[in-house]
Amino acid sequence: xxxxxxxxxxxxxxxxxxxxxxxxxxxxxxxxxxxxxxxxxxxxxxxxxxxxxxxxxxxxxxxxxxxxxxxxxxxxxxxxxxxxxxxxxxxxxxxxxxxxxxxxxxxxxxxxxxxxxxxxxxxxxxxxxxxxxxxxxxxxxxxxxxxxxxxxxxxxxxxxxxxxxxxxxxxxxxxxxxxxxxxxxxxxxxxxxxxxxxxxxxxxxxxxxxxxxxxxxxxxxxxxxxxxxxxxxxxxxxxxxxxxxxxxxxxxxxxxxxxxxxxxxxxxxxxxxxxxxxxxxxxxxxxxxxxxxxxxxxxxxxxxxxxxxxxxxxxxxxxxxxxxxxxxxxxxxxxxxxxxxxxxxxxxxxxxxxxxxxxxxxxxxxxxxxxxxxxxxxxxxxxxxxxxxxxxxxxxxxxxxxxxxxxxxxxxxxxxxxxxxxxxxxxx
Amino acid sequence: xxxxxxxxxxxxxxxxxxxxxxxxxxxxxxxxxxxxxxxxxxxxxxxxxxxxxxxxxxxxxxxxxxxxxxxxxxxxxxxxxxxxxxxxxxxxxxxxxxxxxxxxxxxxxxxxxxxxxxxxxxxxxxxxxxxxxxxxxxxxxxxxxxxxxxxxxxxxxxxxxxxxxxxxxxxxxxxxxxxxxxxxxxxxxxxxxxxxxxxxxxxxxxxxxxxxxxxxxxxxxxxxxxxxxxxxxxxxxxxxxxxxxxxxxxxxxxxxxxxxxxxxxxxxxxxxxxxxxxxxxxxxxxxxxxxxxxxxxxxxxxxxxxxxxxxxxxxxxxxxxxxxxxxxxxxxxxxxxxxxxxxxxxxxxxxxxxxxxxxxxxxxxxxxxxxxxxxxxxxxxxxxxxxxxxxxxxxxxxxxxxxxxxxxxxxxxxxxxxxxxxxxxxxx
Numbered sequence: 064x065x066x067x068x069x070x071x072x073x074x075x076x077x078x079x080x081x082x083x084x085x086x087x088x089x090x091x092x093x094x095x096x097x098x099x100x101x102x103x104x105x106x107x108x109x110x111x112x113x114x115x116x117x118x119x120x121x122x123x124x125x126x127x128x129x130x131x132x133x134x135x136x137x138x139x140x141x142x143x144x145x146x147x148x149x150x151x152x153x154x155x156x157x158x159x160x161x162x163x164x165x166x167x168x169x170x171x172x173x174x175x176x177x178x179x180x181x182x183x184x185x186x187x188x189x190x191x192x193x194x195x196x197x198x199x200x201x202x203x204x205x206x207x208x209x210x211x212x213x214x215x216x217x218x219x220x221x222x223x224x225x226x227x228x229x230x231x232x233x234x235x236x237x238x239x240x241x242x243x244x245x246x247x248x249x250x251x252x253x254x255x256x257x258x259x260x261x262x263x264x265x266x267x268x269x270x271x272x273x274x275x276x277x278x279x280x281x282x283x284x285x286x287x288x289x290x291x292x293x294x295x296x297x298x299x300x301x302x303x304x305x306x307x308x309x310x311x312x313x314x315x316x317x318x319x320x321x322x323x324x325x326x327x328x329x330x331x332x333x334x335x336x337x338x339x340x341x342x343x344x345x346x347x348x349x350x351x352x353x354x355x356x357x358x359x360x361x362x363x364x365x366x367x368x369x370x371x372x373x374x375x376x377x378x379x380x381x382x383x384x385x386x387x388x389x390x391x392x393x394x395x396x397x398x399x400x401x402x403x404x405x406x407x408x409x410x411x412x413x414x415x416x417x418x419x420x421x422x423x424x425x426x427x428x429x430x431x432x433x434x435x436x437x438x439x440x441x442x443x444x445x446x447x448x449x450x451x452x453x454x455x456x457x458x459x460x461x462x463x464x465x466x467x468x469x470x471x472x473x474x475x476x477x478x479x480x481x482x483x484x485x486x487x488x489x490x491x
Numbered sequence: 492x493x494x495x496x497x498x499x500x501x502x503x504x505x506x507x508x509x510x511x512x513x514x515x516x517x518x519x520x521x522x523x524x525x526x527x528x529x530x531x532x533x534x535x536x537x538x539x540x541x542x543x544x545x546x547x548x549x550x551x552x553x554x555x556x557x558x559x560x561x562x563x564x565x566x567x568x569x570x571x572x573x574x575x576x577x578x579x580x581x582x583x584x585x586x587x588x589x590x591x592x593x594x595x596x597x598x599x600x601x602x603x604x605x606x607x608x609x610x611x612x613x614x615x616x617x618x619x620x621x622x623x624x625x626x627x628x629x630x631x632x633x634x635x636x637x638x639x640x641x642x643x644x645x646x647x648x649x650x651x652x653x654x655x656x657x658x659x660x661x662x663x664x665x666x667x668x669x670x671x672x673x674x675x676x677x678x679x680x681x682x683x684x685x686x687x688x689x690x691x692x693x694x695x696x697x698x699x700x701x702x703x704x705x706x707x708x709x710x711x712x713x714x715x716x717x718x719x720x721x722x723x724x725x726x727x728x729x730x731x732x733x734x735x736x737x738x739x740x741x742x743x744x745x746x747x748x749x750x751x752x753x754x755x756x757x758x759x760x761x762x763x764x765x766x767x768x769x770x771x772x773x774x775x776x777x778x779x780x781x782x783x784x785x786x787x788x789x790x791x792x793x794x795x796x797x798x799x800x801x802x803x804x805x806x807x808x809x810x811x812x813x814x815x816x817x818x819x820x821x822x823x824x825x826x827x828x829x830x831x832x833x834x835x836x837x838x839x840x841x842x843x844x845x846x847x848x849x850x851x852x853x854x855x856x857x858x859x860x861x862x863x864x865x866x867x868x869x870x871x872x873x874x875x876x877x878x879x880x881x882x883x884x885x886x887x888x889x890x891x892x893x894x895x896x897x898x899x900x901x902x903x904x905x906x907x908x909x910x911x912x913x914x915x916x917x918x919x
Contacts, residue, residue, distance in 0.1 A: 086860075169880070171879070434613070443913075443917050445917075452599075480864055486869055490879070
């Protein structure tokens with residue numbers, strides 16, 4: 064057999080087995096799922112040392128290959144990080160099981176009793192990069208929501224992932240559940256991923272977690288639905304009716320509390336009436352926290368007039384599309400609320416945006432007009448997060464519009480079916 | 492400009508304009524949408540004669556090209572069919588508007604008031620084949636749900652569709668709404684469709700309505716989510732605890748009331764205990780209605796023993812995967828309920844399936860175990876339909892698992908966003 068055809072067989076067999084496992088998983092009662100998760104948490108703790116040893120192989124190889132310090136850090140597991148993974152699994156066990164929930168009930172005039180019931184999606188492929196904790200996080204979320212998952216982690220974390228999946232399989236087998244409920248592609252060959260993306264007869268959905276290049280490739284190649292987690296070009300808009308103190312606090316929090324994450328802001332939009340009155344105080348606070356400001360001509364002039372700023376830069380058109388994930392912020396002045404909404408719909412990535420205003424009518428226009436997953440009135444964009452939304456966990460933040468938008472928890476890993484109770488009804 | 496690049500420009504400009512129009516449409520109040528729909532219904536009636544004349548061009552060309560009688564009939568509009576389209580538009584006007592509905596509200600301990608609100612999907616591409624009524628049906632459903640749509644009808648119906656869209660644009664303009672809210676690709680070039688499927692920055696979702704080949708092509712090429720409406724290989728299962736009379740009636744209704752539609756059954760699954768007691772009566776009724784029976788060895792023997800059947804055939808493995816859309820039914824005998832469920836999950840297309848039984852435990856196992864969009868207990872599969880489900884209208888029946896499953900009405904043409912009301916909350 065050629066190498067390609069042996070990978071074909073590997074991936075196809077894996078996907079078929081995952082589909083079979085998903086049929087079993089859909090019917091596993093909640094307590095049994097929870098017991099399994101708790102045993103996994105226990106085993107992770109017990110095997111903490113061995114996990115770290117397996118991980119060291121990957122870390123060393125990464126260092127040898129000259130990966131950046133940041134990359135190596137993302138890859139690295141120590142006992143503290145393993146303990147955190149185990150804690151995460153316990154938390155998932157405690158969450159309510161979404162499967163079986165009756166979403167709607169509708170008794171028709173002919174007596175047909177139509178019930179819309181929550182069921183697992185089925186088989187979910189997770190494509191991710193270097194963080195090995197994603198293996199445990201995604202496996203436990205998919206497991207709790209009754210799905211089978213196929214994991215495809217980054218090649219840098221291969222040994223760690225393989226070891227973690229071995230532990231998962233140990234627990235699944237001990238509990239009499241199918242190993243294929245958590246499937247792992249046992250090859251780092253890129254061809255395996257390309258094959259997986261064509262198997263829409265077995266795999267119902269793909270969730271890519273990683274950089275834009277990975278997501279773009281998956282979107283273009285996959286024959287099954289993809290739930291994308293694209294970048295966050297988030298915006299804060301200071302309205303003419305904003306409170307100055309609140310504007311300073313929210314913009315500072317949204318930009319600087321953790322600049323490297325997708326719900327931090329990258330653009331600041333300012334109403335022309337407050338360019339002299341509010342913007343300088345916001346800009347001072349930002350500059351004081353080390354934020355580089357990239358200004359349009361109007362804001363540049365205003366801040367230079369105000370004085371005391373060093374290193375102000377002119378923003379280019381490209382800057383407003385940029386996800387810096389760093390202490391950099393672009394500023395744009397607009398003539399009115401409508402222009403602010405248009406700016407955000409054009410340059411933003413429909414992730415998280417906020418308006419700061421005490422004018423309720425303006426806020427409602429903004430909440431309606433900004434076409435993003437999460438739109439805030441007088442609060443930091445940093446709250447876009449499954450935990451902060453009360454979901455208890457998250458598998459990611461969807462920037463897609465279909466099926467799930469914004470933070471995705473267990474419920475977003477389910478779909479529904481109609482169960483219909485009749486008494487002999489015939490269509491006339 | 493080469494032909495390809497001029498089509499590129501045509502399709503890209505169209506998609507951009509549709510995105511702009513979708514931003515407007517998302518904010519149009521319900522009464523204004525309804526008035527527009529009622530005016531469209533009126534105009535369709537007023538221009539009925541002209542529509543039929545435009546349609547005659549297509550019908551004549553189709554006859555010249557040697558299209559089958561059935562194809563020509565699908566294409567053909569007479570004044571009665573135009574009146575039916577107008578009536579459909581009036582019905583859509585009367586349906587409740589899903590946009591703006593608050594789906595969930597969740598006030599967090601920090602006071603953040605998180606509201607999940609229904610919003611339009613945005614821009615929906617509809618790819619369809621020869622029936623020109625789809626133009627009006629889909630345009631009115633997308634319009635009512637606040638979406639912009641891009642219509643791509645079959646080349647056979649091009650003149651009819653062009654004329655219908657002209658009427659829609661007339662009404663939109665008179666009402667001060669953007670023409671691009673209902674966009675139509677003004678070329679029959681296939682390349683235009685291929686281009687459209689790549690424009691995921693403007694088009695949020697594609698709904699293909701047509702044969703398997705069309706849907707497969709769209710699924711493989713599209714970069715945006717596709718909501719598929721695949722075939723219906725539906726199954727009825729006669730359990731050992733079935734009532735004979737009910738079994739006869741439901742199977743007859745599900746097979747013969749309208750055999751050419753996707754929710755008619757193609758396979759009959761029978762518990763071995765009732766092969767001699769119930770199956771012969773069901774088979775008699777079917778044969779009497781002209782249904783060709785394709786049997787597995789067990790059912791073939793039983794029916795031959797019972798006697799009085801002519802032209803019984805042996806089923807092949809392929810038969811059980813087949814969507815006949817005709818008076819043909821395949822029969823398979825199973826040893827138990829589990830085997831019936833496995834059979835349906837394997838050969839069916841996860842569309843609509845039913846169990847006939849008076850055993851509640853068996854019914855519940857079946858409702859849970861059959862992994863289909865709609866699963867019935869003691870009722871005909873023919874009820875899988877937006878009208879029968881009380882949706883008032885349907886854009887199709889999704890065989891996908893994500894976003895929408897089963898009949899899709901107005902609500903299924905929407906997504907949601909989070910509108911979050913704060914009072915200065917910062918993330919700690």
